[in-house]
Amino acid sequence: MRVFNFAAGPAALPLEVLEQVRGELTDWQGSGASVMEVSHRSKPFLAVAREAERLLRELLAVPESYKVLFVQGGATGQFAAVPLNLARADSAVDYLNTGHWSKKAIGEARRLAGKVSIVADEGASRYTTVPAAETLRLTPGAAYVHYTPNETIGGVEFPYVPDTAGVPLVADMSSTILSRPLEVSKFGLIYAGAQKNIGPAGLTVVIVREELTGKSRPGTPAVWDYKGIAEAGSMLNTPPTFAWYCAGLVFRWLRAQGGLGAVAARNRAKAELLYQAIDGSGFYSNPVARECRSWMNVPFTLATPSLDETFVAEARRAGLANLEGHRSVGGMRASLYNAMPLEGVQALVAFMKEFERRHG
Amino acid sequence: MRVFNFAAGPAALPLEVLEQVRGELTDWQGSGASVMEVSHRSKPFLAVAREAERLLRELLAVPESYKVLFVQGGATGQFAAVPLNLARADSAVDYLNTGHWSKKAIGEARRLAGKVSIVADEGASRYTTVPAAETLRLTPGAAYVHYTPNETIGGVEFPYVPDTAGVPLVADMSSTILSRPLEVSKFGLIYAGAQKNIGPAGLTVVIVREELTGKSRPGTPAVWDYKGIAEAGSMLNTPPTFAWYCAGLVFRWLRAQGGLGAVAARNRAKAELLYQAIDGSGFYSNPVARECRSWMNVPFTLATPSLDETFVAEARRAGLANLEGHRSVGGMRASLYNAMPLEGVQALVAFMKEFERRHG
Numbered sequence: 001m002r003v004f005n006f007a008a009g010p011a012a013l014p015l016e017v018l019e020q021v022r023g024e025l026t027d028w029q030g031s032g033a034s035v036m037e038v039s040h041r042s043k044p045f046l047a048v049a050r051e052a053e054r055l056l057r058e059l060l061a062v063p064e065s066y067k068v069l070f071v072q073g074g075a076t077g078q079f080a081a082v083p084l085n086l087a088r089a090d091s092a093v094d095y096l097n098t099g100h101w102s103k104k105a106i107g108e109a110r111r112l113a114g115k116v117s118i119v120a121d122e123g124a125s126r127y128t129t130v131p132a133a134e135t136l137r138l139t140p141g142a143a144y145v146h147y148t149p150n151e152t153i154g155g156v157e158f159p160y161v162p163d164t165a166g167v168p169l170v171a172d173m174s175s176t177i178l179s180r181p182l183e184v185s186k187f188g189l190i191y192a193g194a195q196k197n198i199g200p201a202g203l204t205v206v207i208v209r210e211e212l213t214g215k216s217r218p219g220t221p222a223v224w225d226y227k228g229i230a231e232a233g234s235m236l237n238t239p240p241t242f243a244w245y246c247a248g249l250v251f252r253w254l255r256a257q258g259g260l261g262a263v264a265a266r267n268r269a270k271a272e273l274l275y276q277a278i279d280g281s282g283f284y285s286n287p288v289a290r291e292c293r294s295w296m297n298v299p300f301t302l303a304t305p306s307l308d309e310t311f312v313a314e315a316r317r318a319g320l321a322n323l324e325g326h327r328s329v330g331g332m333r334a335s336l337y338n339a340m341p342l343e344g345v346q347a348l349v350a351f352m353k354e355f356e357r358r359h360g
Numbered sequence: 361m362r363v364f365n366f367a368a369g370p371a372a373l374p375l376e377v378l379e380q381v382r383g384e385l386t387d388w389q390g391s392g393a394s395v396m397e398v399s400h401r402s403k404p405f406l407a408v409a410r411e412a413e414r415l416l417r418e419l420l421a422v423p424e425s426y427k428v429l430f431v432q433g434g435a436t437g438q439f440a441a442v443p444l445n446l447a448r449a450d451s452a453v454d455y456l457n458t459g460h461w462s463k464k465a466i467g468e469a470r471r472l473a474g475k476v477s478i479v480a481d482e483g484a485s486r487y488t489t490v491p492a493a494e495t496l497r498l499t500p501g502a503a504y505v506h507y508t509p510n511e512t513i514g515g516v517e518f519p520y521v522p523d524t525a526g527v528p529l530v531a532d533m534s535s536t537i538l539s540r541p542l543e544v545s546k547f548g549l550i551y552a553g554a555q556k557n558i559g560p561a562g563l564t565v566v567i568v569r570e571e572l573t574g575k576s577r578p579g580t581p582a583v584w585d586y587k588g589i590a591e592a593g594s595m596l597n598t599p600p601t602f603a604w605y606c607a608g609l610v611f612r613w614l615r616a617q618g619g620l621g622a623v624a625a626r627n628r629a630k631a632e633l634l635y636q637a638i639d640g641s642g643f644y645s646n647p648v649a650r651e652c653r654s655w656m657n658v659p660f661t662l663a664t665p666s667l668d669e670t671f672v673a674e675a676r677r678a679g680l681a682n683l684e685g686h687r688s689v690g691g692m693r694a695s696l697y698n699a700m701p702l703e704g705v706q707a708l709v710a711f712m713k714e715f716e717r718r719h720g
Contacts, residue, residue: 001387001392002386002387002392002393003391003392003393005392005393005397005398007393007397007398007399008399009399009598010396010397010398010399010400010598010601011397012393012397013394013396013397015386018385018386018394018396019386021385022382022385022386025378025381025382025385026362026375026378026379026382027361027362031363031681032361032362032363032365032679032681033362033363033365033367033372033681033682034373034378036370036373036378036560036561036606037365037367037370037371037372037373038365038367038370038682039367039368039369039370039682040370040561041687042682072432072433072434072437072562072600073432073433073437073581073583074432074583074597074598075597076582076583076596076597077432077433077581077583077597079581079582080581080582080583081581084581107582108581108582111578111579111582112579112581193597193598195598195601200396200600200601200602201396201400201598201599201600201601201602202432202562202563202599202600202601202602202603203562218471219471219472219579221433221437221439221440221441221444221468221472221581221584222436222439222440222467222468222471223433223434223436223437223440224581236436237434237435237436237437237553238369238370238434238553238555238561239561239562240432240560240561240562240600240603241370241555241560241561241562242560242561242562242602242603243562243600243602246396319392321391321392321393322393322398322399322402327401
């Protein structure tokens with residue numbers, strides 16, 4: 001029995017993908033071995049790796065002038081790799097602070113970049129807002145501007161892409177990549193941990209404008225030097241082959257879903273359904289300003305917090321799993337990544353109404 | 361139909377492990393989700409993670425004074441992490457050069473450590489030997505001594521653990537860890553990419569004496585700071601959960617095999633069988649000095665190199681896969697990691713005899 005899995009990441013994967021993985025787990029493509037057991041440099045695996053890149057480029061319409069890299073270390077690794085690759089030790093860099101993951105990125109930049117300016121901080125709203133586009137005061141000559149388009153914990157999402165007037169824009173898209181079409185050319189660099197909309201944890205995707213590579217600081221670890229990784233086709237060392245293979249299957253599934261336009265329409269409908277249920281209730285609430293509510297991560301609280309545990313337990317019995325809020329904020333959180341079907345959100349909304357009727 | 365898979369890494373995994381993975385791939389422990397789809401911080405996954413560490417400690421008899429870390433980035437990542445954590449920017453560090461992977465480690469150290477001394481270089485034998493224990497001239501006051509106990513490509517293995525007179529000994533054990541019992545207390549730090557004897561690619565195990573942590577250089581990326589990783593229980597950020605879970609299954613399988621003493625006896629028998637077949641033939645040869653031949657990776661050449669492709673193709677048809685030598689050396693290579701049964705080596709030896717009879 002499969003549940004509707006609202007985990008924030010590692011998160012639900014499409015059942016069709018998991019079933020294909022299972023079907024060929026001990027004998028992949030008639031090789032007599034698992035895909036986990038073959039060399040990353042073997043022809044069959046190289047075909048998988050290249051197809052995954054090709055599909056990702058197709059889905060996101062990545063321009064030829066961008067490199068697509070498959071690396072390890074997660075977004076937290078990229079918190080370090082970004083300043084090491086894009087900034088000199090004395091460079092000024094700009095960061096927008098919209099919550100938990102922004103702060104983590106800023107913390108690492110403070111250790112590794114020369115001068116870190118926080119050009120927006122939404123602390124006054126308790127990180128339930130994003131800065132208005134016209135209020136950003138960027139540092140002239142900054143090496144880059146970094147932001148978090150979707151805050152997984154706060155459930156806050158930028159409804160626009162900041163205009164940085166030519167300064168490379170760097171985005172941690174871990175929890176929003178592939179949820180809708182994207183204008184890649186507005187970005188200098190995009191990175192994303194795989195474990196939300198791409199595949200299993202342990203794979204990180206980096207999409208970087210080629211002209212930004214080749215400038216890494218002396219002392220940058222080789223496995224994080226963008227130019228070296230690109231030249232090696234992301235096989236500078238053994239990549240996480242199984243996760244890369246799974247990512248390719250997810251990309252193929254996304255194409256079969258109709259591509260990101262169709263996926264975006266479904267994601268919008270899922271999020272609207274849940275936010276309407278929350279807003280239309282006197283029992284549930286979401287603190288985020290409406291214009292910047294996340295499609296992917298919907299935190300909500302109960303009017304009676306002492307019922308949190310009951311809610312989680314009853315939801316679990318109803319086949320709705322992993323709704324606990326992040327340990328730093330409590331309450332509930334429903335993550336609605338691509339692999340969550342509309343039926344899952346409908347079931348959640350029905351459960352919430354019934355729960356409110358009984359306990360509200 | 362499963363083949364006998366002689367790949368050097370990613371390499372064969374125990375069939376029992378793969379079958380368990382397959383059996384619970386879409387519904388793990390009755391959760392209604394795959395192990396890939398649940399939070400690393402959930403109780404069920406934490407139990408998996410802690411059991412994997414406990415089993416690894418038990419198998420290798422890791423003393424309490426050592427931390428066991430599960431990280432990303434591969435051995436190549438550790439080539440950088442080791443100097444960043446254990447050496448200051450101006451420290452002297454010693455490296456032994458016994459071939460391909462030693463050189464890679466040295467290359468990264470030269471970029472990241474102050475003064476790198478090569479205290480042994482087996483170039484004169486074309487890296488078919490290891491230095492005699494008594495010839496090592498270590499640098500007084502070096503921050504550490506690094507070596508590669510088993511060279512995966514050269515097929516050269518140290519039959520002894522270097523005595524470093526108190527200087528921390530660092531070992532890249534990617535291709536030899538868990539192949540036999542180990543005296544961990546002789547080492548300051550052991551690291552290993554998972555994709556040979558541990559599990560799927562994308563996971564790296566680090567075993568480090570606790571007193572060596574907490575001294576990382578300013579600017580060390582957080583995801584590679586040993587102390588920070590240890591304090592976070594290797595969950596500073598999302599770990600490669602699926603690979604970690606598989607590693608735990610492999611560790612359990614190793615215990616069921618009778619532990620590393622029993623595993624070592626089988627590995628020795630497998631290697632002896634193959635080396636005897638090579639040495640007893642006028643057609644096959646292995647260049648490595650007998651006292652330091654690897655149990656794990658057995659390179660061999662044919663008297664008629666033009667038959668290489670025929671050998672590989674016919675072997676493949678006989679169910680013996682991935683015997684091509686590394687692209688840098690050619691010839692053949694049979695990797696005999698723990699998951700290779702004796703029957704696989706027997707089948708290989710029988711095939712080699714038959715091939716020699718027909719083509720020799």
